[in-house]
Amino acid sequence: METWMLIAFDSTQQALRAEMLLEYAEVEIDLFPTPKEITAGCALSIQFPPDQLDSVQTIIQEEQVEIRGIYFKDSIEGYKSIEDRR
Numbered sequence: 001m002e003t004w005m006l007i008a009f010d011s012t013q014q015a016l017r018a019e020m021l022l023e024y025a026e027v028e029i030d031l032f033p034t035p036k037e038i039t040a041g042c043a044l045s046i047q048f049p050p051d052q053l054d055s056v057q058t059i060i061q062e063e064q065v066e067i068r069g070i071y072f073k074d075s076i077e078g079y080k081s082i083e084d085r086r
Helices: 012-024 050-062
Strands: 005-008 030-033 044-048 069-074 078-081
Touching: 005 050, 012 044, 012 050, 044 050, 050 069
Parallel strands: none
Antiparallel strands: 005 044, 005 069, 030 044, 069 078
């Protein structure tokens, strides 16, 4: 499988809320320690497959989950925000 994408949070409460919402929507996720390259207020992040990006973004927006950002792993530069890819 391709490298998973990652959602970083500023609070544990929002990370756990997102976990619950994404699991309910049957999105394949994994709780994961936030990588050192990503500055976030929470030590928990959620990994998910890249093909689930649209579903994840829809759930995050509709449920107004507060996130630091969504990231992908660039093999050369480490984690980069999806905003950098647009």
